[in-house]
Amino acid sequence: MSELVGPVEIVGTGLLGTSIGLACRRAGLEVLLSDSSPEHVRTASGLGAGRPRTDDDRPQLVVVAVPPDHLGTVIATALRETDAVVTDVGSVKSGPLSAVAGEPRAHRYVGSHPMAGSERSGPLAGSGSLFDGRPWAITPHTGSDPDAVELVEELVRLCGAVPVWLTPAEHDRAVARTSHVPHLLASLVAARLADGPENHLALSGQGVRDVTRVAAGDPRLYGQIVSANAEAVLALLGEVRTELDRVIDAVGSGDRTALQGMLEQGVAGTQAIPGKHGGPVRPMRSVWVSVPDHPGELARLLADAVASEVNIEDIRIDHDPGRPVGLVELVVEERRAEHLLTSLESRDWVTHR
Numbered sequence: 315m316s317e318l319v320g321p322v323e324i325v326g327t328g329l330l331g332t333s334i335g336l337a338c339r340r341a342g343l344e345v346l347l348s349d350s351s352p353e354h355v356r357t358a359s360g361l362g363a364g365r366p367r368t369d370d371d372r373p374q375l376v377v378v379a380v381p382p383d384h385l386g387t388v389i390a391t392a393l394r395e396t397d398a399v400v401t402d403v404g405s406v407k408s409g410p411l412s413a414v415a416g417e418p419r420a421h422r423y424v425g426s427h428p429m430a431g432s433e434r435s436g437p438l439a440g441s442g443s444l445f446d447g448r449p450w451a452i453t454p455h456t457g458s459d460p461d462a463v464e465l466v467e468e469l470v471r472l473c474g475a476v477p478v479w480l481t482p483a484e485h486d487r488a489v490a491r492t493s494h495v496p497h498l499l500a501s502l503v504a505a506r507l508a509d510g511p512e513n514h515l516a517l518s519g520q521g522v523r524d525v526t527r528v529a530a531g532d533p534r535l536y537g538q539i540v541s542a543n544a545e546a547v548l549a550l551l552g553e554v555r556t557e558l559d560r561v562i563d564a565v566g567s568g569d570r571t572a573l574q575g576m577l578e579q580g581v582a583g584t585q586a587i588p589g590k591h592g593g594p595v596r597p598m599r600s601v602w603v604s605v606p607d608h609p610g611e612l613a614r615l616l617a618d619a620v621a622s623e624v625n626i627e628d629i630r631i632d633h634d635p636g637r638p639v640g641l642v643e644l645v646v647e648e649r650r651a652e653h654l655l656t657s658l659e660s661r662d663w664v665t666h667r
């Protein structure tokens with residue numbers, strides 16, 4: 315049984331690399347940082363994610379967190395220049411694997427991919443709690459050393475994430491479905507807003523923000539990610555194209571039954587997404603509360619919700635700067651929603667049923 319004792323080297327101290335460095339430092343491991351940008355290393359060190367790597371350092375584990383186009387070369391270099399276990403956090407797993415295939419040191423390579431991030435990039439966007447409770451795929455290849463796989467699993471757990479084991483090929487089909495195609499469709503929807511008239515955009519509510527959030531991600535990064543997973547993405551885009559034609563026909567011909575069938579499939583899709591920590595889906599309900607736009611009111615609402623002994627699963631704030639009141643959506647387990655509403659109303663909050 316291998317034990318992760320460090321040092322852990324992070325190559326690529328952007329959003330992902332800095333976040334992993336911070337999580338490893340939180341667990342007391344020594345972290346060595348390198349990046350083609352010395353400024354990113356300085357910033358990540360300053361944030362407490364580790365210290366710059368020197369030539370004398372001997373890492374136990376190297377984590378490669380560079381953009382997809384560079385993964386193969388950087389992984390191959392790490393395998394050649396160290397005797398460490400090497401993993402990467404790239405969003406697609408078949409590319410890096412083919413870059414090390416045939417390499418005699420490939421048994422020390424185990425791919426991985428945390429399903430956590432944000433639309434921001436660079437070290438300043440990093441956070442040591444980015445991975446808490448998030449799925450993190452571990453994708454050993456047929457020649458991966460079992461000890462190396464265990465070491466990567468330790469990293470995943472140390473970062474607070476939940477390991478999910480997949481083959482590299484299955485992983486790539488999975489992320490096409492859960493990440494890459496959703497991203498492309500979010501971008502297509504968001505693009506319809508870019509030149510929208512001001513009086514249309516003034517009606518933007520939480521729904522359009524939810525559907526388009528990921529579209530704010532770095533186009534260069536996502537261009538690389540989608541191109542690296544073209545085969546799996548194309549298969550799903552073909553399905554979407556067929557469905558889009560069906561929607562156009564149904565809307566055009568006023569076929570309410572066909573339209574409703576398509577919307578019901580959408581509902582089924584939202585319900586298929588597993589709950590937090592990979593657990594079963596628990597039905598959720600939103601509780602809407604008006605919150606006066608005064609300092610401290612939001613904190614008072616959360617304190618009252620906590621006093622009601624209801625777990626807040628998610629919170630969204632629809633804040634219109636033109637109005638003196640914001641609308642706060644508290645997402646809670648369905649079976650606790652009525653209790654929360656009654657409890658908040660008894661504390662003089664205005665709720666919306």
Ligand SMILES: NC(=O)C1=CN([C@@H]2O[C@H](COP(=O)(O)OP(=O)(O)OC[C@H]3O[C@@H](n4cnc5c(N)ncnc54)[C@H](O)[C@@H]3O)[C@@H](O)[C@H]2O)C=CC1
Pocket residue numbers: 325326327328329330331348349350351354379380381382384385388403404405406427428429430431432433434435436437539
């Ligand atoms: N952004 C996200 O939400 C997620 C990204 N990923 C994957 O993580 C990897 C990193 O993404 P981010 O941290 O978001 O990007 P980022 O742009 O924040 O950081 C990338 C870092 O790599 C450095 N770099 C570029 N080429 C290099 C090279 N040849 N050698 C050394 N350093 C190099 C850059 O200077 C930068 O500091 C990507 O492969 C991406 O697919 C995985 C999960 C989530």
Ligand SMILES: O=C(O)C(=O)Cc1ccc(O)cc1
Pocket residue numbers: 404405428429430431432433493528
């Ligand atoms: O922002 C989000 O919700 C994400 O899902 C981020 C993300 C982006 C790219 C990945 O490869 C994995 C996760």
